[in-house]
Amino acid sequence: MYRSTTCGALRASNIDSEVILSGWVQKVRDKGFVVWVDLRDRYGITQLVLDQDRTAKDLLEKAKELGRETVIQVKGQVIERASKNANIPTGDIEVLVHELHILNESILPPFTIEDETDGGEDLRMKYRYLDIRRNPVKDNLIFRHKVTMEVRKYLSDQGFIEVETPYLIKSTPEGARDFLVPSRMNEGQFYALPQSPQTFKQLLMVGGMDKYFQIVKCFRDEDLRADRQPEFTQIDCEMAFVEQEDILNAFEGLTKHLLKEIHGLETGDFPRITFDEAMRRFGNDKPDIRFGMEFGELNTVAQHKEFNVFNTAELVAGIAVPGGASYTRKEIDKLIDWVKRPQVGAKGMVYVKCNDDGSFKSSVDKFYDQDDLSKWAEVTGAKAGDLICVLSGNTNETRSQLSALRMELAERLGLRKPDEFAPLWVIDFPLLELDEETGIYHAMHHPFTSPKPGQLQLLETEPGNVKANAYDLVLNGNEIGGGSIRIHDKDIQATMFKHLGFTPEEAKAQFGFLMDAFQYGAPPHGGIAFGLDRLVSILGGQETIRDFIAFPKNNSGRDVMIDAPANIDDDQLKELHLKLDLE
Ligand code: ASP
Numbered sequence: 001m002y003r004s005t006t007c008g009a010l011r012a013s014n015i016d017s018e019v020i021l022s023g024w025v026q027k028v029r030d031k032g033f034v035v036w037v038d039l040r041d042r043y044g045i046t047q048l049v050l051d052q053d054r055t056a057k058d059l060l061e062k063a064k065e066l067g068r069e070t071v072i073q074v075k076g077q078v079i080e081r082a083s084k085n086a087n088i089p090t091g092d093i094e095v096l097v098h099e100l101h102i103l104n105e106s107i108l109p110p111f112t113i114e115d116e117t118d119g120g121e122d123l124r125m126k127y128r129y130l131d132i133r134r135n136p137v138k139d140n141l142i143f144r145h146k147v148t149m150e151v152r153k154y155l156s157d158q159g160f161i162e163v164e165t166p167y168l169i170k171s172t173p174e175g176a177r178d179f180l181v182p183s184r185m186n187e188g189q190f191y192a193l194p195q196s197p198q199t200f201k202q203l204l205m206v207g208g209m210d211k212y213f214q215i216v217k218c219f220r221d222e223d224l225r226a227d228r229q230p231e232f233t234q235i236d237c238e239m240a241f242v243e244q245e246d247i248l249n250a251f252e253g254l255t256k257h258l259l260k261e262i263h264g265l266e267t268g269d270f271p272r273i274t275f276d277e278a279m280r281r282f283g284n285d286k287p288d289i290r291f292g293m294e295f296g297e298l299n300t301v302a303q304h305k306e307f308n309v310f311n312t313a314e315l316v317a318g319i320a321v322p323g324g325a326s327y328t329r330k331e332i333d334k335l336i337d338w339v340k341r342p343q344v345g346a347k348g349m350v351y352v353k354c355n356d357d358g359s360f361k362s363s364v365d366k367f368y369d370q371d372d373l374s375k376w377a378e379v380t381g382a383k384a385g386d387l388i389c390v391l392s393g394n395t396n397e398t399r400s401q402l403s404a405l406r407m408e409l410a411e412r413l414g415l416r417k418p419d420e421f422a423p424l425w426v427i428d429f430p431l432l433e434l435d436e437e438t439g440i441y442h443a444m445h446h447p448f449t450s451p452k453p454g455q456l457q458l459l460e461t462e463p464g465n466v467k468a469n470a471y472d473l474v475l476n477g478n479e480i481g482g483g484s485i486r487i488h489d490k491d492i493q494a495t496m497f498k499h500l501g502f503t504p505e506e507a508k509a510q511f512g513f514l515m516d517a518f519q520y521g522a523p524p525h526g527g528i529a530f531g532l533d534r535l536v537s538i539l540g541g542q543e544t545i546r547d548f549i550a551f552p553k554n555n556s557g558r559d560v561m562i563d564a565p566a567n568i569d570d571d572q573l574k575e576l577h578l579k580l581d582l583e
Contacts, residue, residue, distance in 0.1 A: 002073055002103075008044025012092040014078045019095060021046060022073045022103065024133065025066045026113065035063045036094070039074070040113075042138065047081070047094040048074055054096060062100055069106035069113065069130075075099040125560050128551055140548045144536045147262060148215060151235055151532075154257045158250065160211040160237065165200035167217070171510065172198050174446055176220035179230070182576040193219035196529060198446060199514050201238040202486055205525040206517045210240045215532065227545055229533065230557045237483075238527030244469055244485055247526050248272070248425055251473065251481065255423055262539050265421065270473075274428040283317075283403030285429070288477030290422045291415035293319045293406050295399070296380030298390060307367040309348075313392035317402055318352075320380040321409050324387025325353040332387075339391065339405055346401040352376060352388040362388075407477065416476070418541035423475045428452070431459075431468035432499070440501060445470045447500055448493070448514075449484035456492065459499050469526070480535045483528030490518040 004020040023041035034051040050063045066072065076095040085091030110126075111119025113133045124131040131137050152162070168191040171178050178192035194200075196218050204212045214236045222228060239247060252270050259265040271289070278285050281294045298316040310316045327335070332351055339346035352362040352373050360373035368376075382388045389409075391402045410416050431451050432441040441463050443449060451459070452467045459466055469485035487493045493515055497507035508515070533545040546552040553559050573580060 006043035007039050007041040007046040008089060010046055010078055010090050010093050010095070012080065015080055015093060017078050018075070019078055020073065020075050021048075021095065022071070024106075024113075025068055025070045025072060027068070028064065028066050030064050035060060037063060037066060037097075039072070040133070044090055045088060046090050047085075048076065048097050049079075049094045050097050050100075055098075059097065059100060063097070066102075067106060067108070069109050070102060071104040071106070073101045073103055122554075122560065125552070125554060128561050132550065137547070140540060140542075141550055143540050144532075144548050147258060147536050147539060148532070150258055150261045151215065151254065154254050155213045155237070158211070158253070160213040161209060162214055163204060163209060163212050164214060165194070165197040165204075165216070167193055169194050169200075172196055173443075174198065174218075174220065175442070176222045179219045179221050182578055184576050187577045195220050196234060197236050198448060199511070201236060201527060202448065202514065202522075202525065203517055205238055205240040205488075206520065206522045208240075208523075210523075212239075212527075213237045224555055224557075226555065227543070229545065229549065229553055231553070232545075233532040235481075235530040235532050235535075236527075237529065238525060240523040240525040242485075242524070242526050244427070244471060244526065247483060247485070247528055248427075248471060251528050251530075252423075252425075255473065255475075258535075258539065259421055259423075263419075263421070267421070267423065270423045270425055272425040272427055275426055275430065276428070278426050279399055282406070283399030283401075284477075285426055286472065286474045286477060286479045287424070287426075288407065288410065288416060288422070289424055290417060290420050290476060291410050291413075292381070293321065293410065293415075294381065295319060295402060295406075296376070298376055298379055301372065301375040301379060302368070302390070305367050305372070307364055309350075310392050313394075313398070315395040315398045316390060316392040317398055318350075318376060318380045318388045318390035319402060319406050319409075320354075320377070320382035321387040321389060322383075322413065323385055324389075324409075325355060325385050327353075327387055335389070335405075338408065339401060344401050344404045345397065346391050346405075347393065349405075350390040350392075352382070352390070354382045354384050354386045354388065356384050358384060421475060421538075423473065425471055426474055427471045428467045429470040429472070430464065431455075431466040431470075432463050434464055441499065443496075443500060444468065445482065445484050447496055447511075448486045450487045450492070456495070459495070463499065471528075473528070473530070475535070475538055478534055478538055479531075480538065481528050481530040483526065485524075485526035488518060488522040488524050490515045493518060 001020060003022040007021055007023045021039055023039040026038040026040040026045060029036040037048040038045050039048055050060050074097045076097040078093050079096050081092060081094045109130050110123055111117050113130060115135050117134060168181060171192040172195050174195035176195055181191040183189045183191060197214060197216055201212055216234055216236050217231050218234050219231050221230060256267050259267050275285055278287050283295060295317045298318055302310045302316045336349045339349050350364050352360050354360060354377055360370055362368060362373055376388055380388050389405060391398050430444050433444040434441055445468060450469045452469055455466045471483060472479050473481035487496060533548055536548045537543060537545045
């Protein structure tokens, strides 16, 4: 028997009992006549003690020699500690060692295995198995397990069945590139790894499974973006005989359940806003509503004066920054530089200080009098002591710039509190999205999303204005879930493909299996998928998904621990009928 208990279990009530412990040596403190060893396992740390009076000499010497991260087994007696440590659960006791076996030596680890480590990110990724021994990483993985179990429990209790779908498939368009797998047995042909199980879950609905879920890996070959993983996990769900309302209720239920079980929070009904409203009020389709600073549109009150920058703008919009009137000239200049950075892209920023005495001081006093500025304050909801920041220009660009500014200021003002949770639904997304460069319309969600009832005919005349039966669940400024009611009619699906630029032949070649299936009594259906990695990190009060993944890839899509991707040898290439041309 390697152990009778764990390193996190022993308390004062265990004093006098004989125990066997196994674990890793975290630290040895050698005072000559007495040696203390911190022994660690997944459950905690237990202090071992050996001393001149009570321990055989060779055993004491052996303990002094122990190196960090050596794996040992000890037998001993639980005794009361002379100086207790209230910071750890086992702090009342220590184990007086009678026997010590070295199970495996360790070479010197490249960084200290402690909560505050001296190892940088790259080093910790290379030795991720050592990083996982540290509490912050270990606790995150355990937290993820807890969330995952709650998801399974809740959905299973609601009658959902977890069904696995294949990983070696044909392309499923979710807007990214596919990872491809060459087929050895079918020369010149490739599987694609799923960007999502979208088509399979719809086929499961045709198969009568009616309530499906799967915690599933998805693969998307996207260009470098911070905090994105090429493989990530979805809680993928689909239901038959449902309308949008049913889906929203079912998955609001799941989210409420998680907030309750994980954080003990009772959450009221989630607000619902349309995509158009989200863009108008927050400049963003995944608004963080933990704080205000909503947009005020100033066109009517700021245009038609002498200020040409505003007169020629499609949109003039501002936000009220709480307490911002106290910013110095220098601080405001820095803010203006910030919005002019290429990543944000504003040309400039107009500001108004709302003084405590009710007067206003703006950067455009030449053009606007106190009366004008008081209207701006009214529209943006600015109070005495606030700063109004105003951007202008093309509507979409101005909204996205002002949204970036709003988020940045909220971050600086500490308004994005990690232990506060503000979920909401964003609904009525546009069905199609215009690619400004190519002039081609793409499905905003995916090609299987149904238009809102009665909007199908608009596809011909005003494709950009067709609304979809699509929705996102947003939490703290992040899209944590998204889905839609699907098309379940073959002809409508064919029309949709036509509008997305597929010829009938192309549509048949790529999605014939789905349209065929629709001929055999496809029920009305819809669903949603949650990004599990993101959901877990937000629930964990953190923003980096890497910290909640056991073996993540770095920002260049590499696993630096196993060193993948890697070259393959010529024989393998030949077997796969592939030739590399790296010129
Ligand atoms: N397959 C979609 C996605 O990955 C989710 C859904 O529509 O259910 O975003």
